[in-house]
Amino acid sequence: MIVDLELPGDAAPRSRAGWHVWARRPFLDADRSPSWSRALYVPWLTAGRNVYANYSVLGRQPLMVMLHGSV
Amino acid sequence: MPQCSLGPLPPRRRVLDGPSRRHFYLRNLCLNLNLALPALLLAPLLLLAGRLVPAAAGEPPPRPGRAAVLLSGGYLWLAFYSAIPHKEERFLFPAYPLFLLAAALAASEARRVAAALLARCAPRRAQRGREGGPHGVWPPLWGLPAAALAASALLSAGRVGALVSYYGAPLEVYSQVYSEVSAALSSRADDSPLRVCSGKEWYRCGSPPRRRAVPPPRGAASTPRLASAAQVPLVLLPPAWRHARLLPRGLRRAAAVAILSPTPRRITRHPRSFQRRQPRRARRLHQRGPLRRDRRS
Numbered sequence: 001m002i003v004d005l006e007l008p009g010d011a012a013p014r015s016r017a018g019w020h021v022w023a024r025r026p027f028l029d030a031d032r033s034p035s036w037s038r039a040l041y042v043p044w045l046t047a048g049r050n051v052y053a054n055y056s057v058l059g060r061q062p063l064m065v066m067l068h069g070s071v
Numbered sequence: 072m073p074q075c076s077l078g079p080l081p082p083r084r085r086v087l088d089g090p091s092r093r094h095f096y097l098r099n100l101c102l103n104l105n106l107a108l109p110a111l112l113l114a115p116l117l118l119l120a121g122r123l124v125p126a127a128a129g130e131p132p133p134r135p136g137r138a139a140v141l142l143s144g145g146y147l148w149l150a151f152y153s154a155i156p157h158k159e160e161r162f163l164f165p166a167y168p169l170f171l172l173a174a175a176l177a178a179s180e181a182r183r184v185a186a187a188l189l190a191r192c193a194p195r196r197a198q199r200g201r202e203g204g205p206h207g208v209w210p211p212l213w214g215l216p217a218a219a220l221a222a223s224a225l226l227s228a229g230r231v232g233a234l235v236s237y238y239g240a241p242l243e244v245y246s247q248v249y250s251e252v253s254a255a256l257s258s259r260a261d262d263s264p265l266r267v268c269s270g271k272e273w274y275r276c277g278s279p280p281r282r283r284a285v286p287p288p289r290g291a292a293s294t295p296r297l298a299s300a301a302q303v304p305l306v307l308l309p310p311a312w313r314h315a316r317l318l319p320r321g322l323r324r325a326a327a328v329a330i331l332s333p334t335p336r337r338i339t340r341h342p343r344s345f346q347r348r349q350p351r352r353a354r355r356l357h358q359r360g361p362l363r364r365d366r367r368s
Contacts, residue, residue, distance in 0.1 A: 001248075003241075003272050004272060005271075005272055022248050022252075023243075023248050025239075025240035027237075027238065027240035038237060040226065040232075047236065055240035055241060063251065063252075067252070
């Protein structure tokens with residue numbers, strides 16, 4: 001199982017063949033978001049200005065296979 | 072495993088826990104204390120000014136010396152950690168109560184000083200304020216404390232919301248996977264652990280990052296970020312493995328050290344001083360082996 005933040009600035013595209021996404025959430029990309037909007041959260045105003053990257057958990061098998069055996 | 076996920080490393084930083092700028096903590100306190108920060112910075116001045124103002128009839132006399140002794144710890148803490156090049160938000164957490172106490176005292180002294188100034192400059196207005204309001208200040212200033220409190224509460228709520236919604240992904244991801252996977256793990260026949268590779272995310276501990284870090288160099292004698300050793304996620308291991316058995320001994324010791332001292336510390340496996348400290352006789356016994364065991368028993 002791998003925990004990873006997929007930032008666009010990382011050196012090379014990772015070879016993700018054979019890995020399955022178990023969970024994925026947006027995580028703020030501080031380098032590409034304006035500082036005023038990432039400092040405070042104001043409803044309907046700041047969230048849209050920020051840039052997000054994927055924070056994901058990857059596994060060797062699909063999650064369903066992991067949980068219930070072979071599907 | 073690392074090759075599959077990490078790819079080539081980003082260019083190495085000069086130091087893993089590199090230096091931050093001098094005013095890192097002040098900018099950070101702008102976010103965390105918002106309106107209390109100016110009060111905190113002005114507290115020494117206001118305490119001095121408050122000394123010039125005699126106490127009102129019902130109030131206890133001002134004791135700026137006592138307050139200075141009490142609050143100096145907070146300022147010393149801030150100055151000390153600002154002087155250290157490696158800065159982290161959490162290093163300041165222990166001093167927050169002192170910071171807030173200083174801000175509160177500053178606000179209280181500011182009210183007394185303002186009332187005294189007003190009484191000297193505009194006696195008639197001050198008289199009217201004393202008769203009409205609870206604070207003995209000019210009527211337009213009555214609402215000021217409540218407004219400042221409300222504004223500070225709003226700013227704080229915005230900051231909490233930012234931390235939760237922008238940087239909460241690691242906690243959410245872990246808790247989602249844990250709730251789904253833990254049941255499957257405990258019902259499995261074999262006790263083999265589900266290994267968690269956090270790769271370059273090894274240092275993330277729930278607070279927004281200062282910078283991206285690279286994994287420690289292979290074969291390094293010390294763990295570069297000892298404080299992070301305590302954060303290695305072990306929650307996904309089956310019950311028998313839940314204790315820190317997977318951590319190498321060095322990491323476990325590092326975690327214990329990290330709790331004691333927030334600043335990273337180099338740990339070498341066999342400090343030379345320790346070897347030297349053994350008496351010569353013990354070393355000779357050690358070379359002979361069996362004899363040493365006999366003597367001990």
